[in-house]
Amino acid sequence: MEKIATPADSGLVLDRRQIITGATALGLSATFGAAPAMAQGTPKKGGTLRLGMEGGSASDSLDPRTYADSIPIAYSLMFWNTLVEIDTKGNATPELAESWESKPGATEWIINLRKGMTFTSGKVLDVDDVIYSIGLHRGADTKSPAKGILEPIKEMKKLSPTQLQITLSAGNADLPFILSDYHLIIVPKDTKDFSKPDGTGAFTLVEWQPGVRIVAKRKPGDYWKPGRGNFDTVELRYIIDAAARTQALVTGQVDAVNRLDPKTVGLLSKNKNLQVSRTKGTGNRFAFVALTDTDPFKNRDLVLAMKYGIDRKKIVENVYSGYATIGNDHTIGPANKYYDAKQAQRPYDLDKAKFHLKKSGYTGGIELQVSEGAYSGATDSGVLFQEAFKKTGGNIDLKRVSGDGYWDNVWLKAPFCAVYWGNRPTADLQLSQTFVKGQAWNDTHYDNPKFDKLVVDARVELDETKRKGMYAECQRLLSDEAGMVCFAIGDQMDGGNVKLRGLQPHARYDLNDQRIAEKGWFA
Numbered sequence: 001m002e003k004i005a006t007p008a009d010s011g012l013v014l015d016r017r018q019i020i021t022g023a024t025a026l027g028l029s030a031t032f033g034a035a036p037a038m039a040q041g042t043p044k045k046g047g048t049l050r051l052g053m054e055g056g057s058a059s060d061s062l063d064p065r066t067y068a069d070s071i072p073i074a075y076s077l078m079f080w081n082t083l084v085e086i087d088t089k090g091n092a093t094p095e096l097a098e099s100w101e102s103k104p105g106a107t108e109w110i111i112n113l114r115k116g117m118t119f120t121s122g123k124v125l126d127v128d129d130v131i132y133s134i135g136l137h138r139g140a141d142t143k144s145p146a147k148g149i150l151e152p153i154k155e156m157k158k159l160s161p162t163q164l165q166i167t168l169s170a171g172n173a174d175l176p177f178i179l180s181d182y183h184l185i186i187v188p189k190d191t192k193d194f195s196k197p198d199g200t201g202a203f204t205l206v207e208w209q210p211g212v213r214i215v216a217k218r219k220p221g222d223y224w225k226p227g228r229g230n231f232d233t234v235e236l237r238y239i240i241d242a243a244a245r246t247q248a249l250v251t252g253q254v255d256a257v258n259r260l261d262p263k264t265v266g267l268l269s270k271n272k273n274l275q276v277s278r279t280k281g282t283g284n285r286f287a288f289v290a291l292t293d294t295d296p297f298k299n300r301d302l303v304l305a306m307k308y309g310i311d312r313k314k315i316v317e318n319v320y321s322g323y324a325t326i327g328n329d330h331t332i333g334p335a336n337k338y339y340d341a342k343q344a345q346r347p348y349d350l351d352k353a354k355f356h357l358k359k360s361g362y363t364g365g366i367e368l369q370v371s372e373g374a375y376s377g378a379t380d381s382g383v384l385f386q387e388a389f390k391k392t393g394g395n396i397d398l399k400r401v402s403g404d405g406y407w408d409n410v411w412l413k414a415p416f417c418a419v420y421w422g423n424r425p426t427a428d429l430q431l432s433q434t435f436v437k438g439q440a441w442n443d444t445h446y447d448n449p450k451f452d453k454l455v456v457d458a459r460v461e462l463d464e465t466k467r468k469g470m471y472a473e474c475q476r477l478l479s480d481e482a483g484m485v486c487f488a489i490g491d492q493m494d495g496g497n498v499k500l501r502g503l504q505p506h507a508r509y510d511l512n513d514q515r516i517a518e519k520g521w522f523a
Contacts, residue, residue, distance in 0.1 A: 040501040040502070040523070041501065041523055043227040043228070043230050043501070043521045044230060044521050044522065044523070045230050045232070045521070046230070046231070046232055046522070047230075047231055047232060047233075047521075047522045048231065048232060048233040048234070048235060049231040049233070049234045049235070049255055049256070049500075049516070049517060049520060049522075050235045050237065050253070050254040050255045050256075051074070051234065051235070051236045051237065051254060051255070051256055051257070051258075051511070051516070051517070052237050052239040052245045052248045052249065052253070052254035052256070052257040053070060053071050053074065053236060053237070053238065053239065053245075053257065053258050053259075053511075054070065054071075054239065054240050054242065054245060054258060054259045054375075054376065055069040055070025055071045055072075055073075055074075055258065055259070056069055056070065056071025056072060056210075056211070056238055056240075057069075057210075057211055057238075057373065057403070057404050057405050057406065057407065057408075058210050058211030058212075058404055058405065059210065059211075059404075059405050059407075059408050060072050060210045060211065061194070061210070062075075062076070062194040062195055062197060062208070063194045064076060064080075064136065064137075064144075064182075064183050064184070064185050064187075064194070065136060065137060065142060065143060065144035065145075065146075065183065067145075067182060067183055068145065068407045069407060070258060070259075070422075070509070070510065070511075070514060071236065071238065073182045073509065073514040074236060074511065074514040074515075074516075074517065075214045075216070075236055076182065076185055077182070077185075077201065077514055077515050077517070077518060078201055078202065078203040078216045078234060078517050078518065079120075079185075079197035079199040079201040079203060079204070079205060079216070080185035080186060080187065080197065080199035080200065080201050081095050081096050081185065081186060081199065081200045081201055082095055082096065082179065082180055082181070082182070082184050082185055082186065083095060083096050083097040083111065083130065083179040083180070083184065083186065084097055084176050084177070084179040084180040085180060085513075085515075086177070086180050086425050086506075086507065086508050086513060087507075088504060088505065088506050088507060088512070088513075089507055090425050090507030090508065092176035092177050092180060092425070094114075095180075096113060096114055096117060096125065096130075096186055096200065097111050097112065097113060097114075097176075097179070098112050098113060098114045098115075099112045100112065100175075100176055102173070102175075105171045105460075106168070106171035106172055106173045106175065106460065107167060107168045107169075107170065107171045107172075108165065108166075108167050108168075109165070109166045109167075109168070109175055110159070110163060110164070110165055110166075111130070111163070111164040111165075111166060111179075112162060112163055113125060113126075113127065113130065113161075113162040113163070113164070114162075114224075115162055117200050117224065118200065119187075119188050119198045119199060119200055120197070120198045120199060120200075120204055120219065121188065121198045123188050123198075125186070125200060126161050126162075126189070127158040127159075127160070127161055127162065127163065127164045128158065128189045129186055129187065129188050129189045130156075130164055130186055131156045131158065131164065131189075132187070132188075132189040132190065132191070133184065133185065133186045133187050134150065134153070134156065134184060135156075136187075137150055137183055137184065138150050138151075138153065143440070144183055144440075145183060145433070145440045145441050146181050146183040146184060147440060148432065148433060148436065148438065148439040148440060148441075149178050149181060149429065149432060149433060150178070152168045152169050152170055152172060153166060153167075153168060153169075154167045154168055154169045155167040170456065170459070170460060171459070171460040172428075172459050172460065173459075173460070174426045174428050174429070174459065177425045177426045177428075177429060178429065180425065181429075182514070185199065186199075186200065187199065195208070200224070201229075201518070202218060202219060202223040202225075202228060202229025202517075202518050203216035203217060203218055203219065203229070203234060203517065204216060204217055204219055206233075211238055211404070212237075212238055213235060213236060213237045213238060214235075214236045215233065215234070215235050215236075216233065216234045216235075216236075216517070217232065217233050217234075218230075218231060218232050218233070223518075225518070228518050228519055229518055230520065230521035231517065231520070231521070231522075234517045236517075237254065239254075239257070240372065240373060240403050241372065242259065242260075242261040242372070242376040243261070245257045245259075246260065246261060246264050246268070246495070249268075249274065249495050249496070249497075250268070250271070250274070252497070255496060255497045255500050256494060256495065256496035256497065256500055256503055256511065256516060256520075257494065257495050257496070258494050258510040258511050259284075259375075259376055259493070259494075259510060260276065260493040260494065260495050261376055261377075262319075262320040262321040262322070262323040262324070262377075262490075262491075262493065263321050265278075265321065265323060265493055266321070268495055272498070273497065273498055274495055274496065274497065274498060275495070275496050275497070275498050275500070275503060276493060276494070276495055277492075277493065277494045277495075277496070277503050277504060277505055277512075278323070278491050278492065278493050278505065279491060279492040279493075279505035279506060279507070280325075280335075280491045281325050281333055281334045281335045281489060281491065282333060282335045282423050282491075282492055282505075282506075282507055282508070283324070283423070283489060283490035283491050283492040283493070283510070284375060284420040284421065284422055284423075284489075284490050284492075285327060285331045285333065285420060285421040285422075285423075285486050285488075285489050285490075286324070286327070286375060286377070286378075286381065286418075286420050286486070286487060286488045286489070286490060287327065287329075287418070287419055287420065287421070287484050287485055287486040287487065288306075288368060288382070288385065288416065288417065288418055288419070288484075288485045288487075289416070289417065289419050289443045289444050289483055289484050289485070290303060290306075290415060290416045290444060290483035290484075290485075291415050291416075291443075291444060291445050291483060292444055292445055292446065292447075292482070292483040293445045293447070294415045294445070295415075296360075296362050296364065296366070297415060297416065297483055299360045299361075299362055300481065301356040301357070301359040301360035302356070302357065302360040302362050302366075303483055304352075304356040304480075305353045305354075305355075305356040305357035305360060305392060305394065306353075306366070306389065306485055307329055307346055307479075307485055308346065308347075308348070308349045308350075308352040308353035308356065309348070309350070309353035309357070309388060309389040309391075309392045309394065310348065310385050310388055310389065310485055310487055311348040311384065311385075311388040312326045312327065312346075312348065312487040312488065313326060313348065314348075314384055314388070315381050315384050315385070315487055315488060316487075316488050318380075318384065319377040319380045319381050319384065319488075320377060320488060320490060323490065323491045323493060324488040324489060324490045324491060325488065325489045326345060326487070326488060326489075327486035327487050327488050327489050328343060328345055328346055328475070328479050328486065329346065329478060329479040329482065329484050329485060329486045330431075330435075330474075330475045330478035330479055330482070330484065330486060331421045331424075331430050331431070331434055331484075331486065332427055332430055332431070332471070332474075332475055333423065333489045334489070335507070336427055336430070337468075338427040338467070338468055338471040338472075339475075340471070340472035340475045340476070342472070343472065343475055343476060343479065346479065348388060350391055350392060353389070353392040353394075354392050354393060357392050357393060357394050362394075364395075365395045365396070365397045366389075366394065366395065366396045366397065366416060367396075367397045367399055367415070367416060368382055368385070368386075368396050368397070368398055368399065368416050368417065368418075369399045369401050369410055369414045369416065369417040369418065370382040370398060370399070370400060370401070370417070370418045371400065371401045371402065371403045371406050371410065371418065372403050373401075373402065373403015373404065373406035373407075374403070374406055374410075374411070374417070374418040374419060374420060375418065375420040378418040379398075379400060381418075381487065381488075382396075382398050382418065383398065385485075385487075386398050411443065412441075412443055419443055421434060421486075422508075422509055423492075423507070423508050423509065424508070425507070425508055427458075427471050428455065428458065428459050431455050431471075431474055431478075432455050435451065435455075435478060435482060436451075436452050436455055437449075437452055443484075444482050444483035444484050445483070446478070446481070446482045446483065446484075448477060448481060450477070451474060451477050451478070454470050454471075454473055454474050454477075455474060457470060458470040458471055458474070492505065492506070492509075492510045493510075494510050494511050499522050499523045500516075500520055500521075500522060500523075501520055501521050501522070501523055502516055502519040502520030502521060503516060503520065
């Protein structure tokens with residue numbers, strides 16, 4: 001077996017072939033908060049971090065099987081940890097798992113846990129806790145969105161209190177990335193009540209008002225990750241409106257916000273009291289999605305008419321002020337190494353849009369449900385889409401709906417609605433969660449056996465040229481067939497007080513992978 005244990009933020013990139021064949025042996029211990037932290041000075045304890053965030057609602061829960069947006073991810077990581085963390089460059093690095101090993105073929109894995117880790121209750125972390133925590137998202141009865149990505153797990157076996165064997169039904173070199181999924185926090189075995197978080201994280205819960213705010217305080221003593229867990233208190237406020245969120249930052253009511261309005265970034269950058277953290281091309285995938293097993297979107301020509309009938313460039317320039325990349329109707333972004341740059345970008349083409357609309361035979365209105373609760377700019381993007389599509393002779397009826405409960409009441413239920421997809425660390429996760437048949441979050445109900453097989457085959461393909469070709473074909477199929485109109489991939493842009501440290505670009509999510517509460521401190 002080959003041992004894989006990469007230091008956080010070390011910049012090391014593990015080649016997939018190395019993981020499977022054992023060509024390179026790495027016996028490295030995990031370190032946290034090293035180079036990036038030192039570049040910003042020595043971390044200091046104390047203070048209250050006030051966060052103003054979009055990405056949640058009054059229906060939020062502390063149960064990890066319900067997480068679907070940024071705020072639940074952020075507060076979850078104050079209290080709990082996962083087995084694997086993703087570093088700023090997008091590499092899988094140890095968290096509660098100290099290291100991992102894989103046999104050739106990547107079907108059998110050994111996960112080695114850190115010794116002496118304790119939950120808030122004082123219970124010592126054990127493999128039984130890990131098996132239970134992962135098991136929450138498996139089985140016929142679970143409604144967890146992580147169920148699909150865990151289906152390949154054939155068996156989990158306790159080898160010792162700190163050593164777990166995971167056997168997969170098929171090889172997957174990306175298992176460490178799967179174990180970094182934000183749903184897979186590790187809780188004590190038999191946990192039923194999540195309203196009283198018992199975790200290995202840096203903080204404990206003080207106050208919890210879903211849709212309003214959440215308050216946490218630092219645990220006594222030193223956090224197990226050196227240089228992290230510095231704030232005495234963290235207050236996370238739900239501020240869904242982008243203008244209100246920005247105003248709160250400018251006036252000093254909060255210390256950091258996520259999802260800055262691109263229209264205000266230029267002005268905020270000139271404020272000497274503020275900082276803007278921008279990660280280009282790794283932000284949210286902004287889209288409108290249609291259920292292709294529901295009328296009228298069963299009609300492929302109608303969907304193609306919409307894909308050609310949207311002026312993506314105009315939306316990027318006017319709604320996102322250029323702080324975005326034009327999307328091409330799938331979720332693989334240009335920063336991903338498997339992004340197919342050769343795939344022709346679908347333009348705003350009135351002739352083709354009219355051709356497909358006429359061929360579809362559909363003459364009715366198309367209802368598109370939008371809300372700023374889906375993402376900032378969803379409404380304005382919908383208006384521009386409506387205006388552009390009108391020139392084809394078709395009609396999009398824009399229905400503005402409440403942001404409160406949007407992800408429970410509209411997404412996955414409305415035939416055509418606004419949605420954003422966050423970045424994922426691997427192409428496999430980006431595609432399998434979103435488009436494979438039967439996945440809980442397949443929000444277009446895309447159903448293509450060829451695509452599903454390509455995803456599975458690419459997962460174990462060792463030849464990088466062949467693997468890249470497989471993912472390129474996946475992108476082509478989605479662009480041509482799926483009910484997603486992905487018109488833009490945004491830049492991640494957070495704002496913060498200039499005294500706040502740890503607010504740096506991240507390859508996955510905003511606010512330093514939603515870990516600013518754990519990673520940050522005040523200068």
